[in-house]
Amino acid sequence: MIGKTPGAALGSSRYKITAANASKVLNVLSEFKIKYLFIIGGNDSAANAKELGNLSKLNGYKLQVIHVPKTIDNDLVGTDHSPGYGSTARFISLATMGAGKDAQTMGESAPITIIEVMGRDAGWIAASSSLGKNNYHDPPHIVCVPEHITNYEHFLNQLENAHRKFGYAVAVVAENSRNAYGIIGSKEEALYEDQFGHKYFEGAGFHLSKLAESQLKVRVRYEKPGTIQRSMVS
Structure with a gap:
């Protein structure tokens, strides 16, 4: 079913990760012992991935953050085209x-x-x-x-x-x-x-x-x- 369903099936968010709220995110990840996080999306998702990766290092939490390109705008640097x-x-x-x-x-x-x-x-x-x-x-x-x-x-x-x-x-x-x-x-x-x-x-x-x-x-x-x-x- 998912293979024939628009990407909205995965859910979406407009939550911006900053130094002020990153601790909440890291606490949840730590609670569930999550060490690898895939963030799917476009420019803002890429910015979130970069910010969270940097802040996890500053907080001493070992976390691998991977950004997965997905945007209808097709405007991600370094990509020819992205899903969507x-x-x-x-x-x-x-x-x-x-x-x-x-x-x-x-x-x-x-x-x-x-x-x-x-x-x-x-x-x-x-x-x-x-x-x-x-x-x-x-x-x-x-x-x-x-x-x-x-x-x-x-x-x-x-x-x-x-x-x-x-x-x-x-x-x-x-x-x-x-x-x-x-x-x-x-x-x-x-x-x-x-x-x-x-x-x-x-x-x-x-x-x-x-x-x-x-x-x-x-x-x-x-x-x-x-x-x-x-x-x-x-």
């Missing part, structure tokens, strides 16, 4: 193909679709939206990633050109896509900040969809798959 990314990439590529068919069918009533995907500061998930693209007229017509600055004028021109050529346009935007001033939408108050200090804003895709709608004078659909990107069995 492949299924998400497939899901997003299929969703993009489907959104393209829908926009093409709807015609002028809703000719433009902007899909916002996860990935934090990495554009791998957004880039995967192109996996199903066989011809230049297939979606996505535009992909925005955090690694490259999004120029609003260029973005709008690309959308308009695709709309004129094909009768519809689809853009895929990574959630932390940037303009010349920083993350798109970050000038507004953060919606949420987690224990690791990551701030969450109204997504870049939302802002770009409003911009496109006001400038191009057409209806723009804004799609945000959210957590189903990482929970679907693909």
